[in-house]
Amino acid sequence: MARDPENTLYLELKDGRVVIEMRPDLAPNHVARIKELARDGFYDGIVFHRVIDGFMAQTGCPHGTGTGGSGQKLEAEFSGEAHVEGTCSMARAAHPDSGDSQFFIMFDRAPHLDSQYSIWGQVVEGMDAVHKIKKGNAMNNGAVNDPDRIVSLKVAADVD
Numbered sequence: 177m178a179r180d181p182e183n184t185l186y187l188e189l190k191d192g193r194v195v196i197e198m199r200p201d202l203a204p205n206h207v208a209r210i211k212e213l214a215r216d217g218f219y220d221g222i223v224f225h226r227v228i229d230g231f232m233a234q235t236g237c238p239h240g241t242g243t244g245g246s247g248q249k250l251e252a253e254f255s256g257e258a259h260v261e262g263t264c265s266m267a268r269a270a271h272p273d274s275g276d277s278q279f280f281i282m283f284d285r286a287p288h289l290d291s292q293y294s295i296w297g298q299v300v301e302g303m304d305a306v307h308k309i310k311k312g313n314a315m316n317n318g319a320v321n322d323p324d325r326i327v328s329l330k331v332a333a334d335v336d
Contacts, residue, residue: 183207184332185214185297189309190324194302195332196264199295203253206266206275206296211331213246213277219329228318229311231286234267235326236278242267245276252294259289262299262306281306 179197187194200207213219219235225242226234237244252272259265263282266275275294283306299306312320 179300179332181333182211182331185210186328186330186332186335187302188327188329189302189305190327191308192302192305194305195300196297197300198297199257202255202257203266203294203296205250206253206294209246209248209250209277210279210296214329214331215334217328218246218277219326222326223320223323224309224325225320225323226280226318227309227312227320227323228283228314230284231318232280232282233306233309234278234280234318236267236276238277240323242278245278248276249273250275250294253296254291254293255295256291257295259286259293259295261285262303263295264297264299265289265293265295268293283307 183198185196198207222235223240224233224235225240259282267278267280268275310324312318
């Protein structure tokens with residue numbers, strides 16, 4: 177099946193390209209915001225600040241600490257979709273409508289996240305590169321010393 181380049185992201189990591197199929201059917205506002213931030217170059221060079229082996233890799237904080245965002249909070253768009261390997265979902269604080277620019281990519285199934293976070297995409301190629309993201313210290317909530325970075329995140333329609 178041909179992908180829609182307007183709803184496909186190319187996530188360049190140190191170990192290769194990751195192709196993410198966005199899900200505007202599940203989270204149209206989150207998809208629109210991720211595309212806007214990607215087109216602005218917001219994610220380029222951002223670190224994976226929280227990475228827990230067997231669980232997920234989190235990124236999207238401009239401070240590299242998990243404490244920041246783009247400054248635009250989004251209303252939750254929860255769905256019944258499952259958090260499985262390759263799911264891309266928005267990170268948030270305790271309040272459901274606190275998602276901003278931070279997101280995570282699942283390494284494995286995590287049913288306790290289902291219907292609690294806004295799923296906006298799915299890795300369809302390059303999951304091997306995601307699994308190679310430097311892992312953090314599980315005893316320190318996944319904090320990563322000298323973390324890996326996003327080389328670039330681009331909307332496929334914008335790439336030659």
